[in-house]
Amino acid sequence: MRYSSSSVLAALAAAPLLVSAAPLRARAATAADALVFQFANVLEQLETEFYAQGLAKFQDSDFTAAGFSSSLLATQTLTTIQQDEATHLTVIQQTLKDNGATPLVCNFTFDSALTDVPTLAATARVVEYVGVAAYLGGATIIQTPQFLDAAASILTVEARHQTVLNILSGTGSAIPSAFDIPLTPQEVLSIAGGFVAGPCDLGLTATNPLAVTNTGAISSGTLLTFKATNVTGTDGLFCNMMTGGAPFSINLALDQCIVPPGINGPVAIWITSDDQPLVNNVVDRATTQQVAGPAIIFIDSQPEVLGQMVRGSGTGSIVSTTTQTISPDQAASIIAGASATPASGNGQAAPAPASTPLPADFVGPSPDGKVTVNGLTMVPRPAASASASASDGSAPSSATDSSAPSATSADPSAPSASS
Ligand SMILES: *[C@@H]1O[C@H](CO)[C@@H](O)[C@H](O)[C@H]1NC(C)=O
Ligand SMILES: *[C@@H]1O[C@H](CO)[C@@H](O)[C@H](O)[C@H]1NC(C)=O
Numbered sequence: 246m247r248y249s250s251s252s253v254l255a256a257l258a259a260a261p262l263l264v265s266a267a268p269l270r271a272r273a274a275t276a277a278d279a280l281v282f283q284f285a286n287v288l289e290q291l292e293t294e295f296y297a298q299g300l301a302k303f304q305d306s307d308f309t310a311a312g313f314s315s316s317l318l319a320t321q322t323l324t325t326i327q328q329d330e331a332t333h334l335t336v337i338q339q340t341l342k343d344n345g346a347t348p349l350v351c352n353f354t355f356d357s358a359l360t361d362v363p364t365l366a367a368t369a370r371v372v373e374y375v376g377v378a379a380y381l382g383g384a385t386i387i388q389t390p391q392f393l394d395a396a397a398s399i400l401t402v403e404a405r406h407q408t409v410l411n412i413l414s415g416t417g418s419a420i421p422s423a424f425d426i427p428l429t430p431q432e433v434l435s436i437a438g439g440f441v442a443g444p445c446d447l448g449l450t451a452t453n454p455l456a457v458t459n460t461g462a463i464s465s466g467t468l469l470t471f472k473a474t475n476v477t478g479t480d481g482l483f484c485n486m487m488t489g490g491a492p493f494s495i496n497l498a499l500d501q502c503i504v505p506p507g508i509n510g511p512v513a514i515w516i517t518s519d520d521q522p523l524v525n526n527v528v529d530r531a532t533t534q535q536v537a538g539p540a541i542i543f544i545d546s547q548p549e550v551l552g553q554m555v556r557g558s559g560t561g562s563i564v565s566t567t568t569q570t571i572s573p574d575q576a577a578s579i580i581a582g583a584s585a586t587p588a589s590g591n592g593q594a595a596p597a598p599a600s601t602p603l604p605a606d607f608v609g610p611s612p613d614g615k616v617t618v619n620g621l622t623m624v625p626r627p628a629a630s631a632s633a634s635a636s637d638g639s640a641p642s643s644a645t646d647s648s649a650p651s652a653t654s655a656d657p658s659a660p661s662a663s664s
Pocket of ligand 2: 536
């Protein structure tokens with residue numbers, strides 16, 4: 246992907262960039278600043294259009310049929326998010342125009358992501374995470390502090406969206422990790438590109454798209470399978486699973502890409518050509534060894550009461566694990582992920598180890614031995630705090646808290662939260 250004209254960047258670099266809705270003085274935008282804003286312009290278009298189409302397509306009955314205890318629970322939230330994204334887009338585009346640049350206008354197709362409400366919700370959850378990851382990665386590129394401030398003021402709101410969508414998933418932790426994962430613009434484009442229809446030339450080359458092809462539940466013990474145009478076998482290839490807060494990805498031979506225990510929440514997955522783990526920051530992360538990815542999946546190993554209250558409430562159905570994935574290639578894996586939610590009783594070979602969430606106070610070495618796992622994140626924690634975790638409110642413990650969702654209460658015959 247290339248700029249059809251370099252005049253956009255040149256014009257932006259030459260003129261002050263002003264975010265009119267933010268308390269900013271005019272500043273001289275560098276070419277790097279301008280690139281981030283043009284990139285944000287495309288992402289916000291994608292988000293705005295996605296929610297607009299989703300809200301237009303589905304009726305209240307579609308939302309209640311999807312298990313929401315009230316259709317308003319979903320539509321109010323999705324409408325608010327759509328309005329936020331539209332506002333972001335307006336401000337970003339005006340900023341570009343104010344500086345003599347033409348905002349890139351792209352078309353999108355969401356057919357595969359708007360097949361039903363569960364797929365809409367699963368896709369939205371990933372789209373917002375990709376938005377967070379994009380602004381996070383963009384933060385390292387922006388050179389002018391005032392623009393960084395403006396972009397960060399959008400980032401925090403994208404993160405709020407993402408949290409609410411974790412709750413609306415019914416199976417996810419609202420705040421699954423103490424840290425998020427930054428992605429480069431090229432990595433973000435790899436994911437978003439699956440929704441782009443027609444030309445949308447940002448002047449960046451996307452990394453090769455990667456789709457997770459598992460159709461059953463993904464959880465601890467699941468062997469992940471993939472599809473990427475650039476990958477035909479597994480020889481000499483490695484999978485890399487990145488979680489928030491982990492210093493490195495977990496690097497495994499591609500034919501043994503098994504989800505380790507202790508993961509809850511979003512995971513970014515790459516295929517690489519060597520066994521060096523990828524670094525969890527976009528400045529130092531190796532690019533030459535990347536063969537495909539990332540793909541974003543959610544591994545929901547610790548369902549929370551909050552999600553249960555909005556989704557599947559009253560059915561008594563506790564979903565212990567699920568997966569929600571997004572991918573390019575017509576977002577095929579979104580459909581796969583949504584249709585696989587949850588594993589129980591759908592005839593798929595559900596991996597047994599998956600159904601037992603780690604206790605909240607689990608502390609131990611990560612599968613790669615690099616960091617200490619606390620059962621929620623890959624963040625090192627002092628050993629002395631282990632006994633305090635039961636009261637820190639970060640997660641229900643199925644062993645000690647009778648009000649918390651428990652894997653043992655799952656009824657395989659109960660209706661799924663996504664049906
Ligand atoms: C977007 O779609 C509209 C309507 O179909 C079309 O006129 C326009 O050329 C498309 N633009 C791009 C960049 O694909
Ligand atoms: C595809 O991957 C191989 C390594 O497996 C690499 O040599 C090649 O350059 C890649 N091609 C593209 C287009 O990324």
